[in-house]
Amino acid sequence: MIPILAAALCAAMMPVEKTVAVVEDSPILHSQVMELLMELGVEPEGDFEEITASPEYLDALRELVENRLMVQAGIDAGYYPADEEIRALVEQELENEPGMAALDQEMLASMVADARAAQVFLGRKVQAAIAEMPMNPETFLSDGTGQVEELVMPRRVSWILVPIVPSGPDFQAALVEMQELRDRIMAGESFEELAGVYSDDASAARGGYLGTFERGDMTRAFEETAFSLAPGEVSQPVATTYGVHLIRLDGVEDDGRITASHILRVVEIDSSDVQAADSVARGIKDDIESGSIVFEEAAELYSIDGSSAGSGGDLGVKPLRFWIPAIADAAADLEPGRCSDPVLIPDVGALALIKLQDGGEGVDWSSYTEEELNSLVQQVVYQETYVSMVDSLTREIPVIYLTGGTSAGEESRLED
Template identity: 30%
Template sequence: MNTCARTARGGRTTPGCSSRSSARRPSARSSTRCAPRRGPTTNRCRPSRRAPSRSPRGAARCADVIALLRLRGLGLLAWAAAFAAAAPVGAQRTARLPVDRVVAVVGIRPILASQLEERLVFKQSQGLQLPTDSAGREAVKREVLRQMVDEELLVQQAERDTAIKVTDQEVQDAVERSVQEVRSHYPSEQEFQNQVRLGFGTVETWRRLLAENQRRQILQQRLLEGLQQKGKLKPIAPSDAQMREYWEANKGQLPKRPAVVSFRQIVITPQPDSAARARALQLADSLLAELRRGADFASVARRFSSDSVSAAQGGELGWFRRGQMVKGFEEAAFSLRPGELSPVVETAFGFHIIQVERVQPAEIQARQILIAPVISVAQVERARHSADSVHHALAAGAAFDALARRYADENEAKLAETVPIAQLPAPYQHLLAADSATGLKPVLQLETGPRPKFAVVEITKRLPEGDLAFDDVKDRIRANLSQDLAVQHYLDLVRRQTYVDIRF
C-alpha cells in the first residue's frame, strides 16, 4: 500500500499512527494516492477523527456551538420530519400561527420564540429527551436559547471581520452537497420530494434555509480557525473535576471499546537511484515547459501524473488548508496566486508541478502533476534487506530509537496508541489475526507493486472489545474540553462587548 499521503491532522503516515500519543485511524482503500497529504500508511489521505459528544454542562454552550457547525441538510430534513410529525399536514397549513415574540436580542438582531421552538424540535429529532416536568422543560429551553445566543455572537463577530469572506458559490456548492447527501437516504426522487414538501412546502424553500445555515456555519468556522491561527484561541487545560463531570455526563452514550492494539514500528521505504531521480526531474522540467507554452494542465496530468487518483481528475486535489500537506509542497502551493504554475517542487514522493485554481481565507484549491522516480528491483531488495537487518538488531536487544533514526522513513510515524484493529490496513489486520501475542513480529510488507514498504513492528499492548473506562478516553476528553473552554472564554469576552438581552 502506497504511503504517498500524510494525515490531515499533522501526524505521520502510518496505520493510524502518530509520533505523539494520539492514534490516527487509517483507511483501507487500495487506490494509489500520491498527493502529498499527511495521512496514515494507507493509500487514501483523508482520515476522519471522531470525537466523543461534548458535555451539556461546564463548557457546554461553546461545545454546542461547535456541534452546530457540523449540521448539514440531513439535519434540517430530520427537523422537518419531526416538525411534520407533530401535526397533520392540513393542520400545519390551516392552523393560525400564534403571535410571535422576542425571547432574546443579540446586538440589534432578535431571536424569536418560533426560532427557539424550531431549534427544540430539531434537537428532539437528534435525540434530545425533554423532561416531563415544566421546570425541567424550561431549563432545557433556557440552555438551548443560550446556545443560539452564542451562535449569533460568533456569526456577528465573523461578519465584522473584513478578512472573512463567504462567496455565494461556495455556499451553493455546500448546499448542493447537502441536498445530494440527503437525497441518497431516500429510495426514490418522489419520496424525497414529498418529505421536503411536508416540512418546508417546496424544495426551493428548503434550499434557501440550507443556504443560510451553510453561510452561518462557514462564517463561524472561519472565525474560529482565524482565531486559532492568530493564537487568540489557545486551549485551556480542564481540571480533573471538569473531566470527571464530562465523563459522568457522557459515559452512558459512548459505544463499546473496539478491540485495540498499540505498537511501535520502523517503516523502511525503497529509494530511487540517482539515474531514476535524474530521469524523473528531466521529465518534470519538460512538462513544466510545455505547460508554460500553453499545454492543457488536465490533459498533461491524466497522461503523465504518477498519482493515479488525482490524475484521473485532471490533477485535482480539491480544497486543503495548511497542515494537510507535506512541508515543501505546502509552502510552494500557498505561495502561488490563482492560475500561477509552481516551479518543479521535490518531496519524498517525487517531483510536483502545482497550479492553484482558487483561494479562500486559510485554504486553497489546487491541482498537481506528480512525476515519481521509478524504483528498481534492486532498490526494493535493498530496502527489504535493511528491514531484515533492523528486525535482527531489535531481536538482539538494540535500541529502537537509534535504529529508527538511521532507517525509518521520516514520513512514517513510529508509534500507534490504542488503534482499533478493524480500522487498520489489511496487512496489519492479517498479522494480528494470525498472532495474538505481544512482542516483535515478522517483517511486514505494506504494499505490493513497484514501490512496496517494509515495516518492522513490535506490539506493545492489545485489548479485546469491552466497555470504555475513563482512562481509555481521558486524553480525548482533555482535548475536547480544552478547546471548549477556549471558545467559552472567547465568547465571554465577546458577550461583555455586545448588547445581549435574554427575555425568556
C-alpha cells in the first residue's frame, strides 16, 4: 500500500493520458501507474498493450485503485474534513513538504482532504477491530500463529552495512576540487556562497545547512568527521558512498547534538567500486563464519550505519514484508543465525550482510518487549482490516478496469 496523499500527488503531477481504471467517477491514469512503478524501481518494457498486461503493472494499478476506494469510502462515511481543518492540513503539509507549494493550492487542498477522509475511515475500522481483541498481545500472537505467519510474522534482523566508495578519475577530480574549495574558504570566501554554487546536494539552496542531528543519523565517515570538528571548523575532503564532502560544524547543542553544513560533490559509483566493496564484505563474512569474529563485533567495527552498529547491527523486529525488498529477500532464504552473502542496497550505496536472528516459528514471544508486541498486533489488525475493507468496498463501489485505455473503448475486469 502506498500513502494515499502520495498517490494523489502522483495524479496531480501527471498529464492527462489514457484512463486505465475508474473508481466511482474518479479515473486512474496510465501515467499515474507508470509513476508508481518508477518509484518502485520497475521499468516495464514494450508497447502500451504489453506494459498494461504485465504483472507489475497490474499490481501497481490495484494499489492505486485500493487507495481510491479508501478515499471514496471515507467521503461516503462523512469523514471529509471541514474547510478550517483543510486549511490547517494544507499548512502542515506545506511545512513538511515545501515543494508542494508549486502545486495549485485548490488541488492541494483537495488532495489532503481526500487523504484525511481515507485515513480517518480506515483508522476507525482498525480501532474498532483492536478493541475487540484480547488485551494480551503475546496471547493473541501465539494463538494466531498461522494467521501471523501468513500476514506479518515478525523477524528480528541484523545487518552490517559495507560502503560502496567511489574511485577512479572522477573521484580523484572531486577530491582535488573540494580541496581547492576548502582553500578558498580558508582564505576568507563564504562557505554558504560556495555551497550554493558548487554543492550537488539539495542543501545548497540553504548554503549547505543540514540542520541538527545526533550520532547514528548520518553515515559513519560523515558522522565521525562532523563530531570531531570544533565549532566553525571546516573538514578536509571526506569520502562517503555519496561522493566527497566538505563539512563545517556550526554548533553543539546542550544535549550533545550538533548542527552542521556541507558541500557535496556527487561521484557516481561504477561496477569496479561495487566489486571492491563486495570483496570487503565477503572477507568480513569469511571471518564471521571462521569464528575469527562474531557478527555483532563485526557490525560495530565495519558497519557504516551509525544507528545500528553500536547494537551489533540489530535493526529490531518487524515482519519481512515491511523491510526493504533487498533485506526481506535475503532474510527469507536464511536459516536463523546464519549470515547472508553481500546484498546490494541501491538507495544507500552500500552492500549489506544480513543475519536473521529468529525464523518466526516457535517464537519465544517473551523475548519481545511489550511495545514490540503491541506494534506487531496492530500491524496484523491493520493488514486484516485493510484486506477486508478492500474486498467489501470493491463490492459496494463501482470499479471498472480499462486495460486498453479509454481511447480503445474496451472495458475488462482484471482477473484476481
